[in-house]
Amino acid sequence: MKRHLAIALSVLAATAAGAFAQDAGIEPETLSVLERIPEGPHLYVMDFGMNGSSPIYVLNADDLSLVGSIGTGTFGTMMMSPDHATLISASAYLRRYTYGDVEAVIHEWDSQTLKAKKEFMVSPKLAQALSQRGTLNLSADGKYLLAQNATPATSVTIADLAEGKDLGEVPTPGCWTAYPSVEGTAFTTLCGDGTITKHTYDASGKASAPAKSDRIFDVDKDPLYGDATRVDGKLVYLSYGGTLYIVDDAGEKPVLDRTVPFAEAGWAPGGYNLMAYSKPANTLFVLMHSNPYDGSHKNPAEEIWAIDMASMKVVGRSPAHGETSISVSGGEKPVLVGIDHMGGVHRYDVATDGQVSLTETASREGVAIFPTMVLTDF
């Protein structure tokens, strides 16, 4: 029956097309599918879906026009491979959309064709949390994927990316996020008792005894954000009050290298993925808001501050546009991009002549409903 209907419709369509061609005197157009997004720099904006798919919108990084999209599952997060060729996402698929068994899926997307190159399942314990850099990362050699779990008991899934195989989980009770070590197979996680713990694992995904630091931060008085960034091999964490905690996790256990209080009175950091580090400029960018209070730590930015990571001084304060997450591109002329709490995207040129200043060169409203993360492929 279906086959007969399909044939009938095809005949009807062909007849209709022929009639139009004859009437209008034009050649019928050809249906095609674009092979890839246009060459050039791009942004990838995660539109966090708590109610179904978390789409990733792909934008031209110069004029912020939309050039394509990717569809992941609910509560999605993502990361870009070091060579920018692959966007990796982790997300949950509920069998009946709002209920039913959960499949937690890792996708490897071709960042230019936007097609899935590979997908595989990991433990359904995968944290259904707001997209954040600390919950999905690649080991230094690119072989292992680290994914945060929460049931709400916390653990980290170790997956073999090449094999597309979940190797198992490392319990990380009372700890959150997993940043891979610069060398070897280990990761570092922030813990609720104010310590930072390093877990080393082997090729089978099995971890040895965790190495816990001394107490490094005060969770009650000046807690650290889960978001961190690597600077010169060390992990840089940020406190709600505006102090950098620079942690050396290269040794057996993490050690606090130094703290750098940088916020002036009346200002504090705010946002989600609220730090971005430019290596060529040796500059850390932080989203900042004024008149902080208990609970303002996710407030949208009024300014973006630039910290020189050699002198550890603030070397620039530029007007912001309500951003809650930022990224900075690589290259000698870094471009800073941000997503605001209303769903808009902003692009800034970075000038680094002694002082660091940002100039907004493009912005676009209404890109996403609930943007949580932005990445670049350049």
Added chain:
Amino acid sequence: MSRIIETLLSRLDRSVESNVRSSARVFGRRSFIAATGTALLGAAAGLPVLPFDRRANAAEPAEGDDPCAYWRHCAIDGVLCEQSGGSLTACPPGSSASAVAWVGTCSNPEDGKDYLVSYNDCCGKPMVPTATFCNNNKGERPGYRMGLYNDVNWCMANADKGYHCTVSIVMGLAE
């Protein structure tokens, strides 16, 4: 550890919940949460809300006001169940209440006292896009203090894990 987690994740009966509340009072909110190192169990599904000082409810949200500014929503991050077919303390019909929850400590302007508020997600139905989304974060912490973390789907321990909306349930005085 796994046994502790299993215990915490099991649905609470009245006596367990009562113990949780008294422990929180004896040790104080912060030390209690630090000691558990994991999620504080909030109001359990199917149980009546425990009695609390009636003054905690004295300042009801006035019509026309920003519903997110209502004092008990001081650490809420989600869509209001009261606009999704439920109420301040009840999940909408046909949904299920989350078995675990995060907590906030909110000050009631009527009496100046701090109250422990359990933020339970309601689960198993779609989020209602016309309902107000609130994002308040008083006392909120990242996932290393899971019981204070609000950027995670608290339907995670339910059979039905789809996020629907959030209720704010006053559990008692904070101190």
